[in-house]
Amino acid sequence: MGQSVKEFRMPDLGEGLTEADLVSWRVDVGDRVELNQVVAEVETAKAMVELPSPFAGTVAELLAEPGTTVPVGTPIIRIAVTTEGPHGTPDLHDTATAPPTPVLVGYGPGAAPVSRRAARTPAPAEPSTGGHSAPHLHTEPHRPDAKPSARREARRLGIDLTAVAGTGNGGVVTRSDVRRAADLGARTEPGHETRVPIAGVRKRTAEAVTRSAFTAPHATVFLTCDVTATVDLVERLRAHPSFADRHPTALTIVAAALLHAVADQPVLHAAWDQDAGEIVTPGHVNLGIATATGEGLMVPVIRDADILSLPELAGAIATVTATARAGRATPADLTGGTISITNVGVFGVDTGTPILVPGEAAILAVGAIAPRPWVVDDALAVRDVVTLAMSFDHRLVDGEQAGRALAAIGGVLGDPVPALLGR
Structure with a gap:
């Protein structure tokens, strides 16, 4: 019985992704995993x-x-593992690019992580190799004990975690601790320049919107409409x-109205396949819900949204947005x-001109619903009013269709x- 050192390579996480930050x-050199x-x-x-x-x-x-x-x-x-056999010579060429079973988060079961404090053991002594050089064991400088969300926030804000006092169990640095340190620094060092690496979701969002803006010719149409009946319906x-535990909101009705519009104008969810020279219209609508998260803008998708009942649609919107915000x-x-x-x-603005999600x-865009003066039966009345904006790819969608x-959509709201009786 001997030992060998195996390498774990950054795995292919799917969907054409070529890199990850x-x-x-979650481990240090010397930890048992x-x-x-x-x-x-x-x-x-x-x-x-x-x-x-x-x-x-x-x-x-750690490489x-x-x-x-x-x-x-x-x-x-690199992980030193025990091997069977008479020699036990470390083999630095043993590698792995993915786990043997699909255990990435969201795709299958996984063992509960082992605490670094409980798992830490001295690095194993290297066996005699008869001339082979032993693998280099990299000793990482002290890393403060912090939650992953705190490390993300520190990276986003440019905060040195070693200077942050942790208030979590055992002195663990939390996300709130990082934000508190950032606020303190802003108060005590006015005018101090900060630099944050362009990485993660922010980097990918920038790449996506730039690609979208310079690939699809955008056009936008606007409509301000009375949604008093929608507001009343949501309360009912x-x-x-x-609808118990399904959190219906005005967005639920807006989504249902959009799905009705797509049923009448399927080109609204078509795709332009430049390589094939084809316009591709899917059989079902996969509805994206743009969600502001602590990491940046994400667009979780509700699959086959067009076949969901209204209660199912409400529950799906609540679920995907909560999942995205929780990371x-x-x-x-x-x-x-x-x-x-x-x-x-939700940010209190009337509307905006949204940029298309690449490929859509x-x-x-749905603006703030607010009471405004509105003409009803030739008389002024106070009504709940919203402004909508629809951006579209003018290669696929004409102004008339949009x-x-x-x-x-305004008529349904x-x-x-x-309109909802048919769902």
């Missing part, structure tokens, strides 16, 4: 992902620093048993959309019950 290590124990957290263009170890053994070397972008296939960690739905959305949760909604009204033909679709 290493957010934090078990099969499928989470050893690192990485951030892709789509989501935060925990990486489980494909080996059981002792951490010999990448937190905050760096690592291409797929690049070695990130919240008291209905079929638990997987790459699969954030891809495959065919049309999207962005609710800029249309996106609907205009008719937006008017139809003005009198939602007849």
Whole structure:
């Protein structure tokens, strides 16, 4: 029985991703790790992902620093494992690019992570190799004990974690601690310049919107409409048993109205396939819901949204947005959309001109719903009013189609019950 050192390479996380940002290590050199124990957290263009170890053994070397972008296939960690056989000569060429079973977060089971404090053991002594050089064991400088969310926030704000006092259990640095330190620094050092690396979701968002803006010719149509009936309906739905724990909101009705418009104008969720020279219209609508998170803008997708009942649609919107905000959305949760909604009204603004999600033909922006003077039966009245904006890819969608679709959405919001009876 001997030992060998195996390398774990940055795995292919799917959906054409070629790299990921290493957010934090969950282990240190000398730690004992078990099969499928989470050893690192990485951030892709789509989501935060925990990486489980494909080996059981002792951490010999960490090959990448937190905050760096690592291409797929690049070695990130070396683990000394026990091997059967008469020689036990360390083999530095043993590698792994993915766990033996699909255990990435969101795709299957995984062993619970083992505490670094309990797991820490001295690095194993290297066996006699008869002339072979022993693997180099990299000793990492002291890293403060911090939650992954705190490490992400520190990286985003440019905060040195070693200078942050932790208030979590055992002195663990929390995200709130990092934000408190950032606020304190802003108060005590006015005018201090900060520099934050362009990485993670912010980097990928920038790449996506730039690609979208320079690939698809954008055009936008606007509509201001009376949504008093929608606001009233939402209050009634919240008291209905079929919506228990499903959190219906005005966005639920807006989404339903958009799905009705897509049924009449399928080109709104078509795709332009330049290579094939074809316009591709999917059989079902995969509805993206733009969501502001602590890591930046994400667009989780509700698959086959057009076949959901209204209660199911309400529950799905609540679920995907909560999952994204909690940082638990997987790459699969954030891809495959065919049309999207962005609710800029939650920030108190009237509306905006949204940029298309790359590959999609249309996106609907929903402004703030507010009481305003409105003409009803030739008389002024106070009504709940909203402004909608629909941006579209003018290669696929004509102004007439977009205009008719937006008017139809406004019609449903003005009198939602007849349209929703068909769901």
